[in-house]
Structures are given as C-alpha cells and as structure tokens.
Amino acid sequence: MGRVLRVISTVVCAFLMGAQLCPAQAPDSLKRAELSSLLKEYVASLETETVAVQNAEVDYILETTAPEARPFTAYELFRMYSEPHIMGLETVAVHIFDKYYATGEIAFEDPTDEFLARMFVTMNRSTLIGAAAPERSLLAPDGAEVTFPLRGRPNILFFYSTDCAKCKLESIRIKDILDTGRYPVDLVAVYLKDNLQAWKQFRHERLDITSPEVGVHHLWDPSGENDMTVDYGLVTTPRIFLTDTEGTIVGRALDSDSLKDMLEAMFYPDTARDRAYKDTVKELLYELSSDRTEDGVAAVRHLVDNYIKTRPELWTSAEDSLEVLGLANLLEGLYSRAEIGTRVPSVKADLSILRVRKSGELKERDARRKLSSFKGHEVLLLFHTEGCEVCRGQIEKARGLVSRNPSMRLVLVCVDDNEAVLDSFDLASLPHLLLLSSKGIVARKYFFLE
Numbered sequence: 001m002g003r004v005l006r007v008i009s010t011v012v013c014a015f016l017m018g019a020q021l022c023p024a025q026a027p028d029s030l031k032r033a034e035l036s037s038l039l040k041e042y043v044a045s046l047e048t049e050t051v052a053v054q055n056a057e058v059d060y061i062l063e064t065t066a067p068e069a070r071p072f073t074a075y076e077l078f079r080m081y082s083e084p085h086i087m088g089l090e091t092v093a094v095h096i097f098d099k100y101y102a103t104g105e106i107a108f109e110d111p112t113d114e115f116l117a118r119m120f121v122t123m124n125r126s127t128l129i130g131a132a133a134p135e136r137s138l139l140a141p142d143g144a145e146v147t148f149p150l151r152g153r154p155n156i157l158f159f160y161s162t163d164c165a166k167c168k169l170e171s172i173r174i175k176d177i178l179d180t181g182r183y184p185v186d187l188v189a190v191y192l193k194d195n196l197q198a199w200k201q202f203r204h205e206r207l208d209i210t211s212p213e214v215g216v217h218h219l220w221d222p223s224g225e226n227d228m229t230v231d232y233g234l235v236t237t238p239r240i241f242l243t244d245t246e247g248t249i250v251g252r253a254l255d256s257d258s259l260k261d262m263l264e265a266m267f268y269p270d271t272a273r274d275r276a277y278k279d280t281v282k283e284l285l286y287e288l289s290s291d292r293t294e295d296g297v298a299a300v301r302h303l304v305d306n307y308i309k310t311r312p313e314l315w316t317s318a319e320d321s322l323e324v325l326g327l328a329n330l331l332e333g334l335y336s337r338a339e340i341g342t343r344v345p346s347v348k349a350d351l352s353i354l355r356v357r358k359s360g361e362l363k364e365r366d367a368r369r370k371l372s373s374f375k376g377h378e379v380l381l382l383f384h385t386e387g388c389e390v391c392r393g394q395i396e397k398a399r400g401l402v403s404r405n406p407s408m409r410l411v412l413v414c415v416d417d418n419e420a421v422l423d424s425f426d427l428a429s430l431p432h433l434l435l436l437s438s439k440g441i442v443a444r445k446y447f448f449l450e
Helices: 002-017 029-045 051-064 067-082 090-101 111-127 165-180 196-206 256-267 269-289 294-308 318-335 389-404 419-423
Strands: 136-139 145-148 155-160 186-191 215-220 239-243 249-251 348-356 362-370 378-384 408-414 432-436 442-445
Touching: 029 067, 051 067, 051 090, 067 090, 067 111, 090 111, 145 215, 155 165, 165 186, 165 196, 165 256, 186 196, 196 215, 239 256, 249 256, 256 269, 269 294, 269 318, 294 318, 348 389, 348 419, 362 389, 378 389, 389 408
Parallel strands: 155 186, 186 215, 378 408
Antiparallel strands: 136 145, 136 215, 155 239, 239 249, 348 362, 348 408, 378 432, 432 442
C-alpha cells in the first residue's frame, strides 16, 4: 500500500512542478482548483492508513513540492485534515501546523487562514485521539467537588447547555442508549452555564438515567473559574467525548449514534462486528440486485449462498425479514425461472420470428406458438416492451446477429401483449435475452449484445 501512496504523491508533485511557474508566481485559480481536486483524491486514498503513515506521506508531498506551490498545498492539506471523514485524523492537521507553520518553514498566504488554523489547533490539541483528557474539578449538585475524567471505567463526557436544541435531542438519545444497553460506564454531564433552576430541570427531565450499570455525575462551574473552552474545544455545544479506563481519549466530536457504535465495539465487539457484517451484506445486496448481467446475477447468488444463508442467526429481526431475506428470496425466485440447462418453459405467446432466407434477406413473420416448440435451430429469445430505447437497440443488434448466422432464429416477445410469460421468466428488467440450443434448452441468459 505504501508503494501505491508514494506513486500518488509523486503524481501530485509532478503536477505541481510541471506547472511551469515563474520564480515568484503562485498557481493561478484554475491550477489551484485542479490541484485541490487531486489532493482531495490523494487524502481519500490514505484514509485507512495509520496517522503515522499519513504524517509521513504529507511530509513527502510538502517536502517535494515546488516552493511556489507549497503554501497553497500545505493549507489545502491542513484544511482537509481539520475536517476529516474519519475520527482521529485531525492529528495530521496538527502535525502540519507544528512542523511547517509553527516553525516558519511555510507561511500562510492569508491572515484569515492563519487565524482559523491557529484557532483550530488551539481548540483541538488537548483532545486528539490518544491524548489524556484534560482534568478538571467541578461542582456536583450537592456542592461536592468532583474531578473528571474518573478512573477505572470508560467515561462519556457530555458538555451541554440547557438552551441548546441539539443538546436536548442528544441528551434524550444518550439516556435511551444507556438505559437500554448494558454499558458499565460513567457519564460525566457538564452544564456550561449558571442557571441553577434550568440545570435542575434539564437533569430530571432529560438525563434521569436509570440503568444500574451507569454512574451518572452531573457537574457545573457556576463561577466560571474553570475555563474549559480551550482544553475541550467548547466553541459550540453539545460536545461528546469517550475516554478509556485510564482517561485517554478514544472518541471525540461524537454524536449519539457514533457513541453507541463505539460502546458496542468496546463492550460487545462480536455484536459490533455482526452489525458491520450485516450492513455491508445488505448494502452489497441492494447494489448488486440492479445488475442484471451474468456477472451481477452470479455475484448475488454467491452473496446469498455464502453470506446470508450461512448466517441465519443474524437475520432475525422484522427489518431483516423484509429488507434482506425478503429481497434475497425474491431474487432467487426470479433467477430460478428458465434456469440454464433446463427446457424453456412451454408458454404460448404472440411473437415475431425472424430468420434469414436463402436470398440473404431477413424474413419476419408473426405467430402464436409455444416457446418450447422451437427445435432444430439455435434461438435468440428476446423479451421487450414498447417505448423502451434499450430494447430497440438490442433488437437491432439481434437482427444483425441473425443476419450473419443463417442457422439461428430470432424470436421477439412483447411482454405488453403476453401476460402469460410474466410468471415463467425473469422479466423484472427489460430487455431480457435468452439463448436456446437447437434442442430447446436454455444455454445462456442475463447478457446483452455488444
């Protein structure tokens, strides 16, 4: 993987250095837009790598970039890593700031960019993944002083204000998660303002957690002496963190859904893996079910046989029955119609038969026949519907194929006029083509003519 990443980074560098820049000329707006797109693709390719690897790759980019383009490249990388898709990659943004900006090796192009970058680093440095959560001592409702994070069990640190709409929503969700799950944790709920009555009402109405597994610690700082804004990045609320038993931050900038996922992974890893397994299989099933090609159908059958049928204990909910098992059974039923190696169903239909005359012309005639009555010649059976552009395109290609193969017959069946065929063939997507042997055996299906 590292070798591939080096190639990607080399491409970025070649792009920059091949820009034919004058010594004192920075990339123009068009070149910047192209470079930004390339860097975005580059950063996305690194997402599964460790922070250490990503730091090294970023260093390689910046240290081999043309000097004129380094300021723009550095800030683009900083900006992308300061808003990552994967939790924890903010560390790379801090690395860029410390190694290149703080040392003066690279200068900011815009004072506003510099202000925003310094603000980000200041507000996030203390709560990066793997850092020790800053210790603070605040007051409980009874006036006792409590220091957090507490040791011995994982801590959920929930910073909120009572007039924050999202705080109200997240507090309800957190209560539901902790009351319905079995998570031996400590919830440290920190109220950030000084309205005693509002705080009391919020605690009783929204954070009255009843689970015996959970230790609940309501804290506040009415005097404002413990300024937590910088250490915990409390620019907006709510802010949710998760620490391990030693007070090390393992989850940051969480919402209630991601908090639940982390708690499941922490206490019930098998359940978390099962959920990830199910989500992946479901996504693949939905994606592949629309692929009506030979490879697509084979992939669905493999998925159903090896990843759904083999794990019946996973697919037990009503949602599973409807969205996964129901779809899998439906697809299997459709695929099993007119199976390869079986005789074509003996269904009578109104159809058109095309064959090549001795003169080389293509002759077409209408008839009403059983589809199983065609023997002695290979038959290309094509189901279509009126007004379908793709159908028309396949019909034209089929006519050309039969014109070049005098021993072949083309049979066209319009499903609009033949409801009887709907139960015998997989006509969920049209056109639908089957190749029949000279003995009326289905030799091939789920293909398109090129």
